Amino acid sequence: MHGLIFRTLEAFxxxxxxxxxxxxxxVLSDMPVTGFEAMLQxxxxxxxxxxxxxxxxxxxxxxxILEDIGTYLITHQxxxxxxxxxxxxxxxxxxxxxxxxxxxxxxxLAVSGLDLPQVEVRQPAAGSFTIFCRGKPAGFGHVLVxxxxxxxxxxxxxxxxDHRGQRDGAEVIEVTVVEAxxxxxxxxxxxxxxxxxxx
Amino acid sequence: MxxxxxxxxxxxxxxxxVGPTGHVRQVGKSFAKLGIDDPTGQRFLEVFEVQRPKKxxxxxxxxxxxxxxxxxxxxxxxxxxxxxxLIEDQTDGVILDLSFGMAVVDAVQRYGLxxxxxxxxxxxxxxxxxxxxxxxxxxASFSLNSxxxxxxxxxxxxxxxxxxxxxxxxxxxxxxxxRLGQSDTEYAILQMDLDxxxxxxxxxxxxxxxAVLKRVAGVLRAHTRQDDLLVRAGGDEFVIVCPGLTDTAxxxxxxxxxxxxxxEPLMIEGQDVAIGASIGIAVSQTAARRDPKTTVTFADxxxxxxxxxxxxxxLFWSPDMGNSLVELDLPVxxxxxx
Numbered sequence: 001m002h003g004l005i006f007r008t009l010e011a012f013x014x015x016x017x018x019x020x021x022x023x024x025x026x027v028l029s030d031m032p033v034t035g036f037e038a039m040l041q042x043x044x045x046x047x048x049x050x051x052x053x054x055x056x057x058x059x060x061x062x063x064x065i066l067e068d069i070g071t072y073l074i075t076h077q078x079x080x081x082x083x084x085x086x087x088x089x090x091x092x093x094x095x096x097x098x099x100x101x102x103x104x105x106x107x108x109l110a111v112s113g114l115d116l117p118q119v120e121v122r123q124p125a126a127g128s129f130t131i132f133c134r135g136k137p138a139g140f141g142h143v144l145v146x147x148x149x150x151x152x153x154x155x156x157x158x159x160x161x162d163h164r165g166q167r168d169g170a171e172v173i174e175v176t177v178v179e180a181x182x183x184x185x186x187x188x189x190x191x192x193x194x195x196x197x198x199x
Numbered sequence: 200m201x202x203x204x205x206x207x208x209x210x211x212x213x214x215x216x217v218g219p220t221g222h223v224r225q226v227g228k229s230f231a232k233l234g235i236d237d238p239t240g241q242r243f244l245e246v247f248e249v250q251r252p253k254k255x256x257x258x259x260x261x262x263x264x265x266x267x268x269x270x271x272x273x274x275x276x277x278x279x280x281x282x283x284x285l286i287e288d289q290t291d292g293v294i295l296d297l298s299f300g301m302a303v304v305d306a307v308q309r310y311g312l313x314x315x316x317x318x319x320x321x322x323x324x325x326x327x328x329x330x331x332x333x334x335x336x337x338x339a340s341f342s343l344n345s346x347x348x349x350x351x352x353x354x355x356x357x358x359x360x361x362x363x364x365x366x367x368x369x370x371x372x373x374x375x376x377x378r379l380g381q382s383d384t385e386y387a388i389l390q391m392d393l394d395x396x397x398x399x400x401x402x403x404x405x406x407x408x409x410a411v412l413k414r415v416a417g418v419l420r421a422h423t424r425q426d427d428l429l430v431r432a433g434g435d436e437f438v439i440v441c442p443g444l445t446d447t448a449x450x451x452x453x454x455x456x457x458x459x460x461x462x463e464p465l466m467i468e469g470q471d472v473a474i475g476a477s478i479g480i481a482v483s484q485t486a487a488r489r490d491p492k493t494t495v496t497f498a499d500x501x502x503x504x505x506x507x508x509x510x511x512x513x514l515f516w517s518p519d520m521g522n523s524l525v526e527l528d529l530p531v532x533x534x535x536x537x
């Protein structure tokens with residue numbers, strides 16, 4: 001499993017709850033390493049172990065942690081480039097949702113070896129979207145919910161997002177766009193130089 | 200059916216349509232962003248400079264380039280290179296469909312271009328996405344590499360250093376000798392043994408022994424130059440490699456100074472400690488093909504000769520001492536001067 005995924009979990013817990021809590025998670029999950037490098041590969045079994053230890057140490061469900069990671073990736077200054085790369089998906093939040101089919105492909109283009117679940121987006125009615133995530137890592141749908149919630153804020157769009165659990169082997173997310181221009185758009189300029197990744 | 204000019208306007212944000220007289224009839228909407236006044240109505244060749252494949256000087260020349268890919272630049276913005284296909288419009292005019300090529304990344308920064316400035320079918324957004332994503336990934340990669348490199352250098356230094364004195368160890372010496380062997384630099388090697396060190400260690404304890412060794416390292420540092428390599432080869436054996444220094448008078452002064460300062464009586468942990476040092480010196484010119492290993496052996500032979508002739512001395516290797524340690528009449532009597 002790609003080190004970026006582990007590095008993200010580590011950065012999220014250290015930045016949000018302090019490095020001492022990350023240390024507790026590592027100790028509790030019996031990891032043979034104390035930290036992760038973004039550009040190395042690790043055993044995929046480590047991730048569920050770390051996540052379950054994190055749920056115990058931080059005293060909250062795994063799904064909430066995953067969702068918060070998604071939000072953290074978009075809103076934290078250290079990961080400004082993630083927000084920018086997401087904004088390449090479209091001019092509006094709805095366009096971004098339609099571009100999610102390309103997300104695994106775009107991600108692979110950015111970092112080869114970083115494999116995300118297959119994403120399929122349907123729009124059964126105007127303003128109403130259903131997103132299906134198939135494949136590993138499990139729980140990615142929760143990360144996507146947090147990530148999209150933060151992106152909706154970024155576009156100034158009022159949207160309701162809900163993880164509906166599993167259906168036919170896929171995680172299902174339902175999105176309702178209530179008002180496209182609800183608040184100010186934080187803006188996105190191609191020309192603006194991205195802030196260097198600090199993580 | 201949509202008219203050709205409307206089709207161009209709708210699909211090609213960087214097109215130029217030139218009439219039969221050589222004047223611009225229509226340009227795509229993105230030209231407005233490029234810091235040039237609306238070129239409509241102006242002579243095409245006055246606004247643009249065609250650089251390749253040929254420089255046309257009149258409309259007929261330009262028409263002659265139809266069917267080819269042109270490289271050109273905007274005269275008002277000489278840094279801005281464009282390229283595109285030129286076709287005839289079948290009414291004696293020409294149509295040029297342009298793009299930035301690889302310069303697009305710079306152009307986006309310079310002119311504040313947005314997604315609307317490019318045709319939706321254009322892969323430019325993917326290119327820009329990739330460019331940003333690669334920069335981020337490279338930054339992460341560089342940061343990992345520099346951390347690994349730092350760790351490697353630390354481990355390497357540790358592997359080549361004697362932990363007690365901070366001098367180089369034998370591995371560090373081997374590396375330095377190998378490098379010297381491959382260069383044309385002349386050099387001297389000083390082999391030094393401490394006198395009476397074993398006694399100090401045995402009677403006053405290892406703590407005092409260690410303190411003596413640290414002090415000796417300090418004396419070596421004080422007497423040598425930045426480029427000299429100081430080595431604790433083991434126990435109480437030290438080696439000094441002096442690149443570029445083969446002058447006998449200076450080496451005499453160096454060895455004499457070392458022995459004098461090391462032999463200075465001192466107090467360690469309330470104990471009087473008196474040690475001494477013997478030094479053997481060999482310079483690279485005396486060794487065949489300047490082989491560093493031979494030079495080291497010669498310095499060793501000179502060291503034994505110095506010890507045999509009464510300790511607290513330094514001697515240069517000379518041919519009468521022989522070429523090999525086994526030729527010496529060993530072992531050296533330990534009673535003398537100890």
